[in-house]
Each structure stands twice: as C-alpha cells, then as structure tokens.
Amino acid sequence: MNNAGIGKIQELIYDLSVGDVMKKDVISISPDISMYKLKEVLRKNRISGVPVVKNGCSVGIISIEDLINWLTKKSAGSSVKDWMTKNVVTVYEDEKLIQAISLFDQKGYGRLPVVERKEKKVVGIVTKGVIIESLLREIEIDYHEEEIRRYRMSHFFEDVTADSVTIGLIYQVKGGDVMNGGTVAGNIKKTLKRLDIKPDIYRRVAIAIYEAEMNLIFYTDGGEVSVYIKPESICVNVRDHGPGIPDVKDALRLGFSTAPNWVRELGFGAGIGLNNIQRCSDKMIINSTVGRGTILDITVNMDTL
Amino acid sequence: MKLEKIIKILDAEVCCGTVRNDWDIAMVGASDLMSDVLTFIQPDALLLTGLTNPQVVRTADVAEVKVICFIRGKKPTEETIKLAYDKEIVLFKTQFSMFKACGLLYRAGLADCLQK
Numbered sequence: 001m002n003n004a005g006i007g008k009i010q011e012l013i014y015d016l017s018v019g020d021v022m023k024k025d026v027i028s029i030s031p032d033i034s035m036y037k038l039k040e041v042l043r044k045n046r047i048s049g050v051p052v053v054k055n056g057c058s059v060g061i062i063s064i065e066d067l068i069n070w071l072t073k074k075s076a077g078s079s080v081k082d083w084m085t086k087n088v089v090t091v092y093e094d095e096k097l098i099q100a101i102s103l104f105d106q107k108g109y110g111r112l113p114v115v116e117r118k119e120k121k122v123v124g125i126v127t128k129g130v131i132i133e134s135l136l137r138e139i140e141i142d143y144h145e146e147e148i149r150r151y152r153m154s155h156f157f158e159d160v161t162a163d164s165v166t167i168g169l170i171y172q173v174k175g176g177d178v179m180n181g182g183t184v185a186g187n188i189k190k191t192l193k194r195l196d197i198k199p200d201i202y203r204r205v206a207i208a209i210y211e212a213e214m215n216l217i218f219y220t221d222g223g224e225v226s227v228y229i230k231p232e233s234i235c236v237n238v239r240d241h242g243p244g245i246p247d248v249k250d251a252l253r254l255g256f257s258t259a260p261n262w263v264r265e266l267g268f269g270a271g272i273g274l275n276n277i278q279r280c281s282d283k284m285i286i287n288s289t290v291g292r293g294t295i296l297d298i299t300v301n302m303d304t305l
Numbered sequence: 306m307k308l309e310k311i312i313k314i315l316d317a318e319v320c321c322g323t324v325r326n327d328w329d330i331a332m333v334g335a336s337d338l339m340s341d342v343l344t345f346i347q348p349d350a351l352l353l354t355g356l357t358n359p360q361v362v363r364t365a366d367v368a369e370v371k372v373i374c375f376i377r378g379k380k381p382t383e384e385t386i387k388l389a390y391d392k393e394i395v396l397f398k399t400q401f402s403m404f405k406a407c408g409l410l411y412r413a414g415l416a417d418c419l420q421k
C-alpha cells in the first residue's frame with residue numbers, strides 16, 4: 001500500500017466512530033439459556049463468541065473458550081450465566097475507532113459489544129475483522145474518488161471543444177500571512193498533478209510560485225497569483241500594489257536581499273528567490289514601479305521535446 | 306538506501322508519518338535556507354535541516370521531498386507536524402549535529418544532491 005493509503009488509515013481511525021463500522025444485526029443470547037444451546041448458536045452462525053444480553057443491556061460475553069472449559073470441567077451450572085465473563089468492557093457507539101483498536105491491542109479482547117450512551121442498550125458489535133473490513137472499504141472508495149478525479153481532469157483538454165483552451169486559476173495572497181505561506185503554491189501543484197502535467201513541469205511551476213508567493217507575504221500588502229494552463233505552456237502572473245522594487249537588476253543579483261530579521265529566521269532572505277524563479281521558468285519578466293507595485297510574468301513550456 | 310537504515314544510522318526518532326520499507330533514498334540535501342534548498346534539492350531526496358517551522362514542510366512539498374530530518378534534537382512544532390501529516394511527509398529527528406549527520410550519511414554511501 002502507498003503512503004497515501006497508510007496516512008488515510010490513520011486519519012480514518014481518528015475520524016470514524018465505532019457506530020460507523022460496527023456490525024448492527026448482532027447475534028446475542030440470554031444469560032439463562034443452556035451451554036448446549038450456546039454451542040448450537042456458535043456453530044450455526046460460524047462465530048467464536050457472542051454478547052450476553054438481558055433486556056437489551058450487556059451483562060456478559062461468552063466465547064468458544066468458555067464453551068471448551070465447560071465441556072472439559074462440566075462443573076457448576078450449565079447455563080450461560082455460570083460460564084460467561086461478567087465484567088464486560090463495552091464501547092459507546094459515538095467513541096472513535098481508535099478507542100476500540102487500543103482496547104483490542106492492550107487487553108487482547110476479540111470482540112467488544114457496542115452500547116448507546118442513554119440506556120446502555122447493546123446496538124452492535126465490533127471485532128478486529130469488522131474494523132479491517134470497513135477500513136478497506138473506505139480506502140477503496142477514497143482511492144476510486146481520486147482516480148476518477150484525475151481521470152476526468154487529465155482529459156479536460158481533449159474533452160473541451162474549442163479552437164484553444166486555457167484553464168485559469170486565481171489566488172489571493174495576504175501580506176504578512178506567514179502561517180499560510182506556500183498554500184497557494186501547494187494548491188497549484190496539486191491541481192497540476194491532477195491535470196496530469198509532467199512532474200518536472202509542475203515542480204518547476206510550484207517552486208517558482210512558492211518563491212513569488214513568499215515575496216508577496218514578506219515585502220508587500222498582498223497580491224494576486226494567476227495561473228493560465230494551456231496545452232503548450234503554463235503562464236503565471238503575480239502582481240501586487242507596492243512598495244515596488246527600486247532596481248530590478250539589483251534585486252536579481254544572487255544574494256541581494258532586503259529581508260528583515262524575522263524573514264531570515266524563517267529560513268528566507270538569502271537573496272536567491274528571484275533567481276530560483278528565473279531558473280525554473282523558460283521566460284521571466286519583472287515590471288516594477290516604486291509606489292505602484294510589481295508585476296512578475298513567468299512562462300513554463302509544457303514540453304521541451 | 307532504505308529509510309529504516311537511515312534512521313538507524315542517525316539514531317533518529319520518528320516524529321510523524323509512516324516509515325515505509327519500499328522507499329529508497331539515494332540523495333541528501335542539507336540547509337537552513339529554504340531558497341537554497343529549492344535550488345539544489347532533488348525530488349525524493351532526504352532533507353536535513355535545523356529549522357522546524359511549517360515553512361520547512363511547505364518547501365519540501367513544492368520540491369517533492371517526502372522525508373525531513375531535524376538535527377540536534379530539534380522538535381518540530383505542532384503546526385509543522387499537522388502540515389506534514391496533511392502533505393504525507395515523514396518527519397524525524399536526530400541528536401547529531403548537522404556536520405555529524407551529513408558525515409555519517411555520506412560515509413554510508415548516500416549521494417549529494419548536486420552530484421549527478
């Protein structure tokens with residue numbers, strides 16, 4: 001399984017509740033029935049244990065192991081209530097899956113009756129098998145969704161009938177918003193990937209946009225990133241409304257930076273950003289006017305073949 | 306080299322993510338400057354850094370880096386871990402200095418991102 005799958009499982013066990021995955025048509029027995037009858041119930045339903053329920057409430061749990069004990073010892077009584085485990089651990093249906101999993105893990109239980117909070121009535125049962133089945137199902141659904149999304153989007157250019165097709169994406173960047181620095185670049189990368197753009201291309205576009213986005217955050221009051229995807233190229237336009245760059249040639253010099261300390265502490269301000277943008281693009285144009293703002297245009301050609 | 310072996314060499318502790326044994330890491334990049342990282346890091350390389358803010362994860366994400374190791378026992382922040390989890394990036398930390406961590410990995414045969 002890929003990393004996405006494992007990450008998804010971790011997410012699911014914290015997201016899903018016991019009630020989402022439990023087996024609802026739970027087979028249960030009354031404490032007063034005989035051990036002979038229990039043997040039949042287990043055999044007929046091909047299960048290795050059942051919750052013992054009285055008036056809808058959990059009073060115990062009994063398994064094949066108890067049945068074997070009874071068969072070998074034959075002492076005491078012969079009804080279920082004499083042989084069942086009485087202090088049953090149950091889980092509430094609204095508890096997260098992780099709770100049930102850690103009980104299986106730490107206590108070595110094979111099954112847990114699921115009860116609702118109000119009247120503590122048994123509403124279902126979870127076993128390791130039930131949990132695994134439901135996780136596999138969820139992952140498959142998720143996997144298919146992403147696959148379908150990718151399939152749909154990767155055929156976008158072919159499916160649209162026009163003399164020329166351009167997909168336009170527009171994003172706003174807030175000045176000083178360090179916490180979200182790189183979100184735009186990350187989202188664009190994800191979209192390009194879904195459009196089935198080649199890894200080398202989307203990576204270059206993402207790096208260029210990331211540097212431009214960080215510059216908007218560090219040096220301006222914010223701006224706009226527009227991306228135009230065409231079958232032959234990706235054009236990016238990044239604009240802001242000030243303060244502008246006094247000397248673009250200077251700014252393009254490797255190592256030139258006016259970054260304040262707080263920017264440097266974040267790992268930026270080495271004066272390489274614009275050079276990175278240049279290196280990643282096939283064409284770069286910067287127009288800047290002090291007091292008016294900066295416009296950065298980047299083109300990355302789709303195919304160099 | 307398997308990620309598991311790298312973790313052993315660095316005597317590292319996983320902070321977030323699943324260590325997959327089908328992952329092979331061939332190259333390493335080390336820097337505290339994010340723009341610097343973006344100039345030389347190769348996709349799927351291991352990034353060694355002393356910075357622990359979320360920006361490190363964002364940088365790794367755009368550069369297609371899936372594993373980050375923090376040096377000198379530096380702990381990633383909550384936000385960093387959350388973001389790494391989101392981006393499916395594995396984080397771990399070593400007590401070793403940048404110099405020692407790089408030296409150990411180099412000696413073990415891992416390549417520099419700039420050597421092609």
Ligand SMILES: Nc1ncnc2c1ncn2[C@@H]1O[C@H](COP(=O)(O)OP(=O)(O)O)[C@@H](O)[C@H]1O
Binds near residue numbers: 272
């Ligand atoms: N959008 C912008 N508005 C104003 N100044 C900018 C802008 N982008 C870059 N600069 C200036 O250009 C310099 C160089 O930018 P860059 O190459 O990204 O390096 P760094 O961000 O590390 O300083 C910055 O320090 C800043 O003075």
Ligand SMILES: [Mg+2]
Binds near residue numbers: 214268269272273274
């Ligand atoms: Mg910059």
